[in-house]
Amino acid sequence: MTATELPRLGILMLDTRFPRIPGDVGNPATWDFPVRYRVVERATPEAIVRADPEPFVEAFIEAGRALVSQGCTGIATTCGFLALVRPRLSAALGVPVAASALEQGPQIAAALPPGQRIGVLTISKESLTPAHLNTAGLGEDTPVEGMEGTSFARTILGNETELEVRDARREMVIAARRLISAHADIGSVILECT
Structure with a gap:
């Protein structure tokens, strides 16, 4: 071929x-x-x-x-x-x-040890609804953390032409730490957004 x-x-x-x-x-x-x-x-x-x-x-x-x-x-x-x-x-x-990284959730969840679950890091916690989670095969009780108020979210949702990659990485790490701090049973984090 x-x-x-x-x-x-x-x-x-x-x-x-x-x-x-x-x-x-x-x-x-x-x-x-x-x-x-x-x-x-x-x-x-x-x-x-x-x-x-x-x-x-x-x-x-x-x-x-x-x-x-x-x-x-x-x-x-x-x-x-x-x-x-x-x-x-x-x-x-x-x-x-x-259509979405969220669709990997059920397979990842099946691989986690007992007592652990998936968390989701998203561009907008406010906009990610239970319908999104359910359609992707995740439960409505899946912990979610958003990137609201960050330069990354402003760049993506505002469709701006410049992205400070170093700042975006730092903001994602901070948000992921918030997610894990609030839910100690998270064994894997799915990044919903680019």
Whole structure:
């Protein structure tokens, strides 16, 4: 099989301007295999996280169909809040869809020792609802900590063009420590956001 024959991962992207650093799903250098991207116009971080993804579902389906028609055999997204619409994306696209890191929760939870559970670090605790957790296979009682008030959240949700990576790392560590301090039984933390 040649590189052009390899199955491709299609990535549905929010309409963003913030930097996609290495390790981010939206950065091609993150992957060591072929990927294809499709931006869903006007589906900004603010619109998906703080508002409602519902008005964009058809646009995500259309973009996903375009990726599948280009040979993509699996689809991912660049926003964990799209966990809410993953079942509809999967049904419409006919290929595996991984919409959110939250969807890894059940498998990670199964690997934890008795007495430990998962915690979630999210861009917006206020916006991450029980419906997001339930759709991803996590319980409503899953401990969640948000990044509200941080420069990272302002950059991502404000769709700004510059990200201070060192500051973002520090802010995430502080938030993760808050989460673990409040819930000593956390054995693993899932990062919902880029």
